[in-house]
Amino acid sequence: MRKSVIIKIIRIFFALVVTGGVLWLFNMNFPMSRQIEVNAVLGQDKPMISRLGPDPRLKIEDDYQIILENPVYFDLRSLSWFTQSRIEIVYQEWGRKLVGMAGKVGAEWQYLEIKPLMISDYGDGWQQAVFSFDMTKLYHERNIRRFIISTEGETGSKLKIKSIKVILLR
Amino acid sequence: MKLKNILKSDLLLELNQIIFKAAFLSFILAVIFEYFAPGFVMNWFNPIWLLLVSIINVILAVLKDNIT
Numbered sequence: 001m002r003k004s005v006i007i008k009i010i011r012i013f014f015a016l017v018v019t020g021g022v023l024w025l026f027n028m029n030f031p032m033s034r035q036i037e038v039n040a041v042l043g044q045d046k047p048m049i050s051r052l053g054p055d056p057r058l059k060i061e062d063d064y065q066i067i068l069e070n071p072v073y074f075d076l077r078s079l080s081w082f083t084q085s086r087i088e089i090v091y092q093e094w095g096r097k098l099v100g101m102a103g104k105v106g107a108e109w110q111y112l113e114i115k116p117l118m119i120s121d122y123g124d125g126w127q128q129a130v131f132s133f134d135m136t137k138l139y140h141e142r143n144i145r146r147f148i149i150s151t152e153g154e155t156g157s158k159l160k161i162k163s164i165k166v167i168l169l170r
Numbered sequence: 171m172k173l174k175n176i177l178k179s180d181l182l183l184e185l186n187q188i189i190f191k192a193a194f195l196s197f198i199l200a201v202i203f204e205y206f207a208p209g210f211v212m213n214w215f216n217p218i219w220l221l222l223v224s225i226i227n228v229i230l231a232v233l234k235d236n237i238t
Contacts, residue, residue, distance in 0.1 A: 007184050014192040021196060025203070028214050048213045077209040142208040 029079060030170075036082070040074065040164040049166060050075040052149070065161040067096060071148045074164070078135065079143060082168035087131040087147070089164050090122075095157030101131045103138040104146040111148055112137065126162060135168075183234060190227035193220045 028036075040049045042065040052058050057069035078085070091098055102111035116129040138145045151159050200217035203210045211217055 003181060006181065007188075010185060011188055014188050018192050018196050018199075022199065025211060025214065029207075029210055047216075048209070077213060079207055079209055079213075144208075 030081075034170040036078075036168045038076075038166045038168070040166070042161065042164070048077050049164070052161075061160075067149065067151055067159040067161065070099075070151045070153075071102075072151075073146055073148045075144050075146050076166060077142075077144045078168050081170055083134070083136050084169040085133045085135050086167040086169065087133065087164065088128055088167070089131075089149070090126055090128045090162040092125050092127070092160040092162070094160060096151050096153030096159040098127075098129055098159060099150040099152050101133075102148040102150060103133050104148075105137060105139050107139060110139070113148075113150065183231070186227050186231055186234070190224055190231070193223040193227065196220045197224060 038046075038048045040046065040051070042063065043051050043060045045051050052065055052067075052072045052074050054072070057067065057072050059066045059068065076085075087101065089098070089101075098116075100113055100115045102113040104110065105112045114131055114133070117132050118130050120128045120130075122128065133147075135145065153159070197217050197220035200211040200215075200220065204212055204217070
């Protein structure tokens with residue numbers, strides 16, 4: 001095979017790789033299903049969803065996130081065309097109750113608190129609370145929106161979190 | 171001196187240039203997308219890898235120039 005043919009094939013291959021990459025990105029950001037599911041990795045920062053903070057109010061125990069004090073927050077980076085979000089938290093109350101969630105609506109300490117849409121009891125001690133947010137009402141800096149998880153309980157009480165799932169809807 | 175022979179071949183230089191162009195163009199595209207829609211790229215992929223590939227290609231090109 002002549003050298004020029006090999007070069008041509010390599011060139012076409014890389015052109016296809018770049019085009020494919022761009023198409024893949026568009027597919028990820030404009031999914032056909034009109035929704036994206038994001039699962040938080042407890043205790044770890046991920047590109048779309050941060051870990052819970054601040055650290056002194058939290059700890060990780062057996063891969064579960066334990067909330068020791070109120071309130072705790074996490075950040076979510078989502079694109080502007082996702083106008084609605086549904087947040088599902090699976091948790092267990094150890095003396096500390098899940099009161100609700102709040103989304104940051106202003107540059108300062110301004111939060112819009114909402115109650116869970118529904119709470120399902122799994123029967124094995126775990127419960128799932130579902131929250132719905134209008135993302136257009138939330139304040140953001142470079143597409144990063146802050147959410148607060150609000151709990152109440154006495155000192156020493158805990159709320160154990162198993163998972164946090166965010167579903168972004170267009 | 172096998173490495174020297176490989177580095178001397180034109181095919182490698184061409185390949186080097188193609189990879190550099192593809193990686194750097196992709197990096198520039200990623201930066202533009204990310205500037206106008208933060209999270210468009212960074213939510214799925216860190217474009218710093220593309221810059222790294224570009225830099226490695228530049229280093230290889232310089233290395234080849236010095237050897238040949």
